[in-house]
Amino acid sequence: KLLCKFLHNSFCLYKRAQTQLNKRHPTYLLLCVCLLVFSARASAQDLDPRAYARVPVDASAILVGLGYTYGGVLTDPTSPIQDLEATVETASLGVGRTFSLFGLTSQAFVVMPYSLAQISGKLVGEDTSTNRSGLGDLRLRLSTLIIGAPALSAEEFAKYSSHTVVGLSLLVIAPTGQNYTSKLINIGTNRWSFKPEIGISHKVDNWLLDLYAAIWFFTNNNTFYPGTRVRSQDPLAALQGHVSYNFTPQMWAALDFTYYTGGSTSIDDVYNDDRQNNSRIGATFNFPITKQSSIKLAYSTGAIIRVGANFSTVSLAWQTMFF
Numbered sequence: 001k002l003l004c005k006f007l008h009n010s011f012c013l014y015k016r017a018q019t020q021l022n023k024r025h026p027t028y029l030l031l032c033v034c035l036l037v038f039s040a041r042a043s044a045q046d047l048d049p050r051a052y053a054r055v056p057v058d059a060s061a062i063l064v065g066l067g068y069t070y071g072g073v074l075t076d077p078t079s080p081i082q083d084l085e086a087t088v089e090t091a092s093l094g095v096g097r098t099f100s101l102f103g104l105t106s107q108a109f110v111v112m113p114y115s116l117a118q119i120s121g122k123l124v125g126e127d128t129s130t131n132r133s134g135l136g137d138l139r140l141r142l143s144t145l146i147i148g149a150p151a152l153s154a155e156e157f158a159k160y161s162s163h164t165v166v167g168l169s170l171l172v173i174a175p176t177g178q179n180y181t182s183k184l185i186n187i188g189t190n191r192w193s194f195k196p197e198i199g200i201s202h203k204v205d206n207w208l209l210d211l212y213a214a215i216w217f218f219t220n221n222n223t224f225y226p227g228t229r230v231r232s233q234d235p236l237a238a239l240q241g242h243v244s245y246n247f248t249p250q251m252w253a254a255l256d257f258t259y260y261t262g263g264s265t266s267i268d269d270v271y272n273d274d275r276q277n278n279s280r281i282g283a284t285f286n287f288p289i290t291k292q293s294s295i296k297l298a299y300s301t302g303a304i305i306r307v308g309a310n311f312s313t314v315s316l317a318w319q320t321m322f323f
Contacts, residue, residue, distance in 0.1 A: 046238075046240075047242075047280065049210055049244050049256055050208065050244065050252075051199060051210070051212065052145060052165055052166075052167035052200070052201045052210070054145065054148070054162065055105065055157075056152055056156075056323065057098045057099055057105055057106075057153065058098065058154075059098045059154070059321050059323050060095070060322045061097070061320065062320055062322075063093070063094035063096070063318070064318050064319075065090075065091070065093075065094070065315060065316065065318075066089075066090070066091055066315065066317070067088075067089070067092070067314070067316075068088075068089055068090075068314045068315075069089075069090070070085075070087045070088075071086070071302070071311030071312055072086070072310055072311070084120075084121040085119070085121065086117060086120070088115055088116070089116045089117075090114065090136070091113065091115075092111050092113045101144055103151050104144050105144070105145045105149040105151050106145070107141075107143050108140070108141070108142050110138065110141075112136070112138050113135070113136035113139075114136065115132075115187055116131070116132075117132040118131050118132075119131075119132075132178075132186070134178030134187045134188075135176065135188070136176075136187055137173045137175060137176055137188050137189055137193075138173070138176040139171065140171070140172045140174070141169060141170070141171045141172075142169060142170050142172075143170075144169075145165055145167040146167060146168055147165060148164050148166065149162060154323050163204075164200070164201070164202045165201045166199070166200050167199050167200075168197070171195040171197070173192065174192060175188055175190050175192060177189065177190075183225065190224075191220060191221045192219040193219075194218075195215070195238075198213055198214075199212040199213075207244070207246075208242075208243075208244045208245075208252075209242070209243055210240070210242035211240070212239070212241075213237075213238075214237070214239075215235050215237050218235075224267060229267050229268055230267065230268055230269075231266070231267050232265065232266050232269075234263055234264045235263070236276065238258060239260070240257070242284075250287070250288035250294055251286065251287045253283070253284065254283065254284040255281075255282075256283065256298075257281050258280050259279040260276060260278060260279075261278075278302065279302075280302055281301065282300030282301065282313075283298070283300075284296065284297070285298075290320075294318075294319055294320075296315075296316070296317045297315070298313075298314070298315045298317075299312070299313070299315075300313050301313075
């Protein structure tokens with residue numbers, strides 16, 4: 001998650017706005033800003049078709065990606081913070097390896113992003129803006145296909161066919177990103193995130209149907225701005241669906257959908273009215289460059305956003321596999 005601070009040069013304006021808030025909720029203004037969460041595939045807003053596709057074991061993969069995210073944030077009309085807009089450019093490098101785990105196809109994948117962010121908005125009617133840049137939080141995904149995908153070599157894989165695959169995965173986001181406790185908004189989240197997920201993939205002729213169900217769990221940020229507060233977040237449930245079509249074994253296109261709900265936040269045990277109940281739609285196109293490498297182009301945008309980030313994302317990734 002990418003959080004972009006814009007109060008850095010507006011301390012006096014911030015103090016004026018804070019006096020308008022209920023004394024019992026001195027963190028409300030901060031939370032309005034914290035709704036601005038732009039991620040490089042880092043939350044329930046992910047749209048990831050074919051995440052449980054069958055692959056040969058003993059293969060290594062490299063991914064280089066570029067992403068551009070833009071949009072705004074829906075806040076309470078009574079909030080002194082309005083017209084939040086941001087753009088985020090992200091470059092990502094990922095490395096993965098497939099292997100056999102008790103005879104089942106498994107995979108480990110690590111991704112490290114670097115982001116440049118620009119944000120603008122109005123604080124008590126005054127225009128303000130700022131920039132952020134730095135490393136994001138490292139992402140590690142472990143997955144195992146428990147049905148329909150025995151561990152096979154590249155030669156064996158070409159001879160095996162399966163119409164239905166069921167997989168389990170765990171995504172871990174580590175607090176490695178840029179974070180300053182003295183600053184309200186940072187690129188890193190300064191907490192651990194865990195997403196256990198189950199997915200099913202079913203093939204019908206050239207069509208592939210994917211359905212994933214997951215729950216996000218978050219540890220506390222014990223040094224939230226100004227370094228002495230504890231920020232926590234409730235679990236966030238997520239559901240993904242994808243319908244894709246194979247033009248060739250390596251060329252395919254997909255329509256994507258995700259719905260996520262929950263995730264209310266609190267600071268020092270004071271809860272906020274920011275429970276999410278949103279959905280996103282998108283499209284993905286993958287085409288081969290060589291026999292073992294391809295380019296993936298994706299676009300997604302908010303379908304129904306009641307609170308939080310209402311953004312669109314365009315991403316381009318080159319990926320290759322070595323046996």
